[in-house]
């Protein structure tokens with residue numbers, strides 16, 4: 001096989017050709033500044049309004065509740081920093097989880113240095129938040145609960161509706177990082193009592209560098225970027241028109257065929273899980289088997305180093321990840337895998353494979369055979385494995 005097999009769709013996705021095509025005229029032809037008065041720019045103002053509407057519909061929100069940002073990280077930063085500032089008279093306590101993306105975790109750590117208090121909730125062994133613990137963590141001075149919709153490493157889907165209900169009963173704002181869920185799962189901000197929701201274009205076959213923050217009408221939130229009057233004066237800066245158009249197209253594509261895509265991906269995902277469990281001994285599936293993103297597979301292989309696994313898969317043309325792309329380069333095991341209780345040495349031998357709509361069964365068969373071969377090779381070099389086998393034989 002000389003073409004690459006791309007199984008790292010949680011890190012980023014291929015920009016759909018329809019998306020690229022939709023964007024091009026907004027570089028070449030309609031390059032006007034949407035804020036200008038002349039009619040040449042009117043088209044741009046209109047096309048932004050149209051995408052905002054489309055995106056709002058996808059999550060059952062209103063168009064004026066969608067604020068475009070430069071991606072998921074910005075939306076997370078904005079949601080958390082600007083609300084705590086607006087609500088700090090009520091209190092300075094935030095609740096989040098130990099398995100959030102760094103865009104949320106590092107923002108919370110920054111706020112701790114500024115005098116806010118943060119509770120980082122534990123999750124169960126499948127990576128799901130325990131509602132009883134959430135209830136117990138709520139205090140009089142809690143102003144914000146920020147819990148992700150679905151986890152980017154192990155794919156676990158949180159009980160978002162129940163969390164939203166608890167938050168609202170207590171009069172606490174609820175933000176969810178839905179970057180992995182948006183375009184991959186149905187989302188209803190009304191039903192789930194969500195006050196703020198972050199999403200990003202490049203995780204659903206849209207362009208990079210564009211995202212949005214949904215802010216429910218009535219939520220007090222400070223402007224994030226001061227300057228012009230764009231985004232209802234809350235996020236200044238000339239709009240990324242091609243990015244917004246591409247994002248809108250990606251959302252349209254994702255949500256018109258959502259059900260079929262979910263069904264297809266779940267079938268492939270479960271096939272991959274079944275094959276790995278059948279053919280590779282001493283492995284462990286991380287995350288919940290059912291409450292799981294349709295395209296996420298995450299395994300730990302005992303007696304194997306994740307980094308070596310990735311390099312050897314790369315030599316076979318397979319793109320995968322261990323932990324999240326942002327943590328690679330560091331030797332610490334993923335905070336998510338530690339939070340679900342994996343010991344360090346097992347967390348180190350982890351592999352995330354995230355599928356796309358274009359993934360085929362043939363590709364997965366090739367991946368499983370390659371993986372089987374590589375794991376055998378790596379274990380042969382492991383003194384720990386040798387020891388383990390010797391002990392097994394003595395029994």
Ligand SMILES: *Cc1c(COP(=O)(O)O)cnc(C)c1O
Nearest residue numbers: 071072073101103152179180200
């Ligand atoms: C990718 C990702 C982000 C960051 O989004 P960017 O658009 O890359 O800034 C935030 N949260 C989660 C869960 C993600 O997977």
